[in-house]
Amino acid sequence: MKSYKVAIIGGGAAGMAAAVTCSKKFGGKNIIILEKQQKIGRKLLATGNGRCNISNLNMDITHYHGDQRIAQSVLSLFGTKNLKRFFSGLGLLLRDDPEGRMYPYSNQAITVLECIKNNLEKSGAEIRYEFLPKAIRSDSKGFTIQSDSDTVYADSVIFSCGSKASSSLGSDESGIKLLKKMGIRSAPLFPALSPVETSERYKYLKGVRSKGIVSVITDGKEIISKCGEIQFSDKGLSGICVFECSRPVNEYLCFGTVGGKKTNRLDISLDIFPELKNDALCKYLRSCRGYFADLPVSMILSGAINKKLSEALICFSGIRKSRCGDLNENDIIHLADCAKNFIFTPKKAEQFGSAQVSAGGIGSDEIDPDSLMSKKIKNLYVCGEMLNVDGDCGGYNLHFAFGSGILAANNIK
Ligand SMILES: Cc1cc2nc3c(=O)[nH]c(=O)nc-3n(C[C@H](O)[C@H](O)[C@H](O)COP(=O)(O)OP(=O)(O)OC[C@H]3O[C@@H](n4cnc5c(N)ncnc54)[C@H](O)[C@@H]3O)c2cc1C
Structure with missing residues (x-):
């Protein structure tokens, strides 16, 4: 039975950024993404009307709502320069418009996804599709993640399942419900940007x-x-x-x-x-x-x-x-x-169906804002839209998703 250093649950913007970072740190062979759909990055492809407004040059805390401690912690680690550096390391060229919104140079979200996927493939990171965790157990050895047909073991787990907004693109409340079963509470969700x-x-x-x-x-x-x-x-x-x-x-x-x-x-x-x-x-x-x-x-x-x-x-x-x-x-x-x-x-x-993001989610009462690790369960991390942080229109939500994925990955020992 293969055991991994890190299992990442959810292959969206946050999970993919975490996977790239973990692959660099621990080698791709030690990383697995568990994705419930047949593809990763489906929501990413829909962003910015297919153009992917990836970030914004006018980056500051005033563009974020919800748990300010978590938003601040992610922004201090990950500003727009860091985002540019991260993506240039994947071969992705970016450009910005006169209002400061940043897009891939190609103006196509697919370019962002392909650069990430190429990098993951090259690193040897594994992606298991149609894997919907039903139960997760943690003990002194690590985590046992069970779907209906499969079991995966890992030393650390990163939750990056997104939230309830636009669930036709795959993300829903299932990640938050899994955490609830493990005793991690969440602030009630409501739609934003709708x-x-x-x-x-x-x-x-x-x-x-x-x-x-x-x-x-x-x-x-x-x-x-x-x-x-x-x-x-x-x-x-x-x-x-x-x-x-x-x-x-x-x-x-x-x-x-x-x-x-x-x-x-x-x-x-x-x-x-x-x-x-x-x-x-x-x-x-x-x-x-x-x-x-x-x-x-x-x-x-x-x-x-x-x-x-x-x-x-x-x-x-x-x-x-x-x-x-x-x-x-x-x-x-x-x-x-x-x-x-x-x-x-x-x-x-x-309005969740037509919302771009959900407000509410896991906050700093449950998660250490500096590391994004659970305060209750060691080596369990949460990132992306599952966290109680939502941003304005203009690239702020993807920036937070990527930045929080990287912050969580950076903190895994
Ligand atoms: C139409 C639309 C346009 C948008 N445009 C922009 C934009 O231009 N700029 C911007 O900054 N933001 C935009 N956003 C918001 C942005 O897309 C999200 O904030 C961001 O994708 C959140 O990333 P995430 O990785 O946390 O979640 P997601 O991208 O939702 O990824 C979550 C992943 O986890 C998987 N998953 C969910 N539950 C489970 C589970 N239980 N087990 C396994 N896998 C699971 C999902 O299938 C999915 O692949 C847009 C959103 C929408 C809906």
């Missing part, structure tokens, strides 16, 4: 896009706002700026809290005219009242925004006039207010 389903459904807005500012308002106070392209769907709101605001929304919908504090009300406000102050917008609306006097009132903003969005704003404003020329001064002021504060109410929905 679209937001809303109670107001302007079905005709499906497919409409508009530049704007998305703000989240809790109990009357703005807690986050992001500017970008808002995408409307038949269910609610999407687009990167919506994804970036979705974390507190999902926390509120799942637990009635934001940042752990009880919250009574949460709304999303859209400013559809971020470049215009209210006065300038009123001035523009007055001129449109003249230009479009005989047209239906729903057309009043059609010279500035998509006419379906103009119609939705009239609907939201409650203005019941039939022609643009019928609008009075109060209507103009009210409509300008509505366009700069177009309110949507998030609706409870299962």
Whole structure:
């Protein structure tokens, strides 16, 4: 029966980075990846719309949420320079865009995966596919990992099973459940970086896009706002700026809290005219009242925004006039207010399927942030999205996955 120095459970970004690092340290023959799917790196291939936004030049702790001690520990070991060095050692060339987002030079996620796989193959590291651990035992000799048909022994184990987001790509809660059976607790999971389903459904807005500012308002106070392209769907709101605001929304919908504090009300406000102050917008609306006097009132903003969005704003404003020329001064002021504060109410929905990451997971109460080793079970490590750390859009989640995999591997003796 073959025993390995390190068994890595889950062959995603974190597990593969851990495997490359362990192979260098202990020789590939002593390393095994246990992957429940038929392929490794499936989610990696889907990242950045297939382009793989691998990291970001603007790397700092403010882009991470959840357990700050773990995020800080990974960032201190692994900045963007380290990431570049790690990947250049695998023959991967990177480039960055004007906003600092880093991509493979090929603009293809497959290049990243192939460079990693080539390296693992060359090192002789073993990958066992369709291996779903059912039970893991630890004793003084190490770990016994059992699937339905197979048993693997290892001195150390790295858990890198990902989390519940986009589980059609393979990762789910099974890793966290395995750890629970071993007595390692996890903070409850909730989706982050997801679209937001809303109670107001302007079905005709499906497919409409508009530049704007998305703000989240809790109990009357703005807690986050992001500017970008808002995408409307038949269910609610999407687009990167919506994804970036979705974390507190999902926390509120799942637990009635934001940042752990009880919250009574949460709304999303859209400013559809971020470049215009209210006065300038009123001035523009007055001129449109003249230009479009005989047209239906729903057309009043059609010279500035998509006419379906103009119609939705009239609907939201409650203005019941039939022609643009019928609008009075109060209507103009009210409509300008509505366009700069177009309110949507998030609706409870299962968003893990469309989320890019899960928030929650294993934290520094269970894991030593400096080594990522369990405080309860010696030589058991956790990395990647299983940890209670989630990042903003822009390459921060992959950076953390790779960095935490390397940190765990570096600490194995
Ligand atoms: C559509 C999409 C686009 C994204 N785009 C970006 C982006 O451009 N930039 C960015 O930074 N982040 C992006 N992310 C987030 C990023 O992909 C994840 O944060 C990252 O992949 C997490 O890496 P991981 O290794 O922890 O988990 P995963 O990549 O999910 O890998 C986990 C692996 O473990 C395996 N596994 C799970 N359970 C078990 C088990 N019990 N036994 C054995 N194997 C198991 C899974 O099959 C999988 O192979 C995106 C996510 C999605 C869904």
